[in-house]
Amino acid sequence: MKRMLAVFSARNREFTRDKSTLLWNIAFPFILLVGFYYIFAQSQPMFKVGVLAEQDAYLSRPLFMSLNHIQFIPYDEIEPALARIERHQIDLLIDIDRYQYWVNEESRNGYIAERLLIAQDPGFSRNLVRGKAIRYVDWVLPGIIGMNVMFSSLFGVGYVIVRYRKNGVLKRLNATPLTAFEFIVAQLSSRILMVLAVALILFLGARLLLNTLMLGSVLLLMLTIFLGAFSLVSLGLLVASRLRSEEFTGGLLNMATWPMMGLSEVWFSLEGAPHVVHKLSQFLPLTHLVQASRAIMTDGADLAAVSYHLWIMAIMGAVFLAIGSLAFSWDADGR
Numbered sequence: 507m508k509r510m511l512a513v514f515s516a517r518n519r520e521f522t523r524d525k526s527t528l529l530w531n532i533a534f535p536f537i538l539l540v541g542f543y544y545i546f547a548q549s550q551p552m553f554k555v556g557v558l559a560e561q562d563a564y565l566s567r568p569l570f571m572s573l574n575h576i577q578f579i580p581y582d583e584i585e586p587a588l589a590r591i592e593r594h595q596i597d598l599l600i601d602i603d604r605y606q607y608w609v610n611e612e613s614r615n616g617y618i619a620e621r622l623l624i625a626q627d628p629g630f631s632r633n634l635v636r637g638k639a640i641r642y643v644d645w646v647l648p649g650i651i652g653m654n655v656m657f658s659s660l661f662g663v664g665y666v667i668v669r670y671r672k673n674g675v676l677k678r679l680n681a682t683p684l685t686a687f688e689f690i691v692a693q694l695s696s697r698i699l700m701v702l703a704v705a706l707i708l709f710l711g712a713r714l715l716l717n718t719l720m721l722g723s724v725l726l727l728m729l730t731i732f733l734g735a736f737s738l739v740s741l742g743l744l745v746a747s748r749l750r751s752e753e754f755t756g757g758l759l760n761m762a763t764w765p766m767m768g769l770s771e772v773w774f775s776l777e778g779a780p781h782v783v784h785k786l787s788q789f790l791p792l793t794h795l796v797q798a799s800r801a802i803m804t805d806g807a808d809l810a811a812v813s814y815h816l817w818i819m820a821i822m823g824a825v826f827l828a829i830g831s832l833a834f835s836w837d838a839d840g841r
Contacts, residue, residue, distance in 0.1 A: 592637025
């Protein structure tokens with residue numbers, strides 16, 4: 507019992523003396539709590555209605571838009587809005603300037619929203635859209651794959667390198683002919699290969715067991731996952747390039763992972779969220795991985811349609827890798 511208490515006391519002292527880790531473990535949950543409170547402060551609406559209009563001011567605003575418990579989502583183009591009606595992701599689409607609306611006859615919420623629109627503004631002309639609702643498992647699978655890639659990439663490289671440095675493994679490797687560049691390339695290559703293998707197993711397993719939707723190219727999906735893994739592994743290398751505290755590294759990696767899980771549409775859509783939230787999400791590599799994968803799997807997007815996301819992930823990965831390589835240290839003291 508004395509030996510156990512001695513180890514228990516020593517570990518507690520080690521943790522409390524690491525001021526940065528202690529402060530982060532206390533502050534980070536409150537930062538997340540406050541952030542998500544302001545992002546999702548509004549209650550969930552009963553209906554989601556897309557709005558097409560040439561002016562954001564809605565000069566000819568219909569009475570329907572004054573109803574409560576309806577979320578109105580502006581769209582600049584009709585094609586993405588119609589695609590969302592086809593998949594039951596929004597309930598109604600109204601064009602204010604041309605006084606017409608689109609509804610999916612197979613949507614239960616669309617039926618109710620249409621009745622409300624006709625009751626308030628009977629002059630709107632009706633257009634029909636057909637399409638089956640996309641299952642939540644089909645929608646969320648790209649997010650789950652992306653989340654798995656994120657955790658495997660960040661913790662599989664960042665945490666391991668810090669442990670190597672703390673235990674003196676890197677210092678011993680530095681005494682060999684191995685160069686820093688060779689070590690980094692080997693670490694990145696190994697982790698990316700493992701991430702791709704696991705992602706492929708997850709994708710094939712979901713297809714066989716749940717018959718999940720796959721409308722696009724599997725090769726394009728693998729390219730997307732490869733670039734996503736490259737950007738996230740490089741980010742893990744950047745975080746771990748000079749650190750030697752496993753606890754502090756874990757805090758920094760959590761700082762990267764949890765906002766990405768909340769803002770990268772892993773579990774839920776950010777459609778209708780404040781504009782600043784959408785802008786912030788575009789700076790996260792997981793956002794581009796999930797959006798590109800979801801477009802390929804559920805919309806059948808081709809290379810041209812997702813090229814923007816692929817370029818962003820490639821550029822992010824190259825920048826993270828360059829900075830992490832330049833800052834990389836073999837020794838535990840950061841030299």
